[in-house]
Amino acid sequence: MLAIAGGKGGSGKTTTTLGLASALDGPVLAVDADRDMPNLHTMAGVERRNKAETSGVVLEPDVHPHPTDPTVSVLPAPSGTDDDAFERWLESVAADDRTTVVDCPAGAGPDAATPLRVADGVIVVTSLCAPALRDAAKTAAMARTLGTPVVGCVVTRARVAPEAVSDLIGAPMLGTVPDEASPVLTQPTVQSAYRRIVDNISGKK
Template sequence: MLAIAGGKGGCGKTTTTLGVARALDGHVLAVDADRDMPNLHALAGVPREPTVADVGGVADDPLSIAHESSPGLSVLPAASGGPGSDTGSQLERVKSTETTTLVDCPAGAGPDAAGPLRVADAVLLVSTLCAPALRDTAKTAAMARALGTRVVGVVLNRTRLAPAGVSELLDCPVLGTVPEHAESTRRTDGGHAAYVRVAKELSREQDIL
């Protein structure tokens, strides 16, 4: 299970989740873990319900509940918030499947973001090049490492540049850049080529997918 995480909302986590999911080989399950700003289903063009909370037990097949977004891609929307809602436990049930799973995480470094990172095998960071976003992404990276979750790299959005200082700040490689106006996940635009490159880099490490 690979978490897709970033320090700020609007940095492109959801778009990156779908873009990389569509670029990977085989069947992929994309799960929305952001209860406060659940928009993976809207971007993927699938119904809001059922959600990840409807995966009832470890014996259930999450793919039987997930919505088909495109050939080879299934999507599980985020559960509604509220008392008793435990994203970590929900993801543990999803993790029982052998399907390649990507998780769209809440932004920041708070408890809501920590839950998915604790369950995931690794995390892919997403950021823009502005200083505040990079500082917050560095906090997310530090939290992931404190939880024992490996940081495999970062995707930089709205830029063609990959300054060496970014790798040093986040202590991980830049796996790809997505230029301005090319963030769409559709196969007909330039954004898809960027996500294909990221997917190839991730596929080199079989233990994280």
């Protein structure tokens, strides 16, 4: 399970989750771990239905096929879960045989910590504005505190990024994603950017 995290809302985490899901060799499961402000299902064009209960009983995950990419399945965030049930839900998702990428909540609170704790690694996503960079560094530090390796960082809405970003995050620069018109994920330059990022994650040349 690969967590896609960042300190600021609007940094490009959801776009990056879906962009990487399509660029990775399938089958891939894209998961929304943001219970308070979920939008992965909206961006992917699928429904969100409540499949979990506050009693701690986690029902079968509500997985939807991606409407335009047959290699990707989308799992919206559950509603009505307490923290313990949510962590068990994520652990059940992590056991899935598919490659899994998880759109994490913004910030550094318990909601953001839970998917980082469950994940095998994290990619930190940030724009180049100073507040986003500061919060991205905090996210990377939180992941390390939880024992989750930081695989690398991705800079959104930019064609190049200074080496100082990698130094600040303390992880390799996996790539940049250009600022393009909506719908962003249909733009060839954005699709190419995420394919290059996947190549860098895999260590390909």
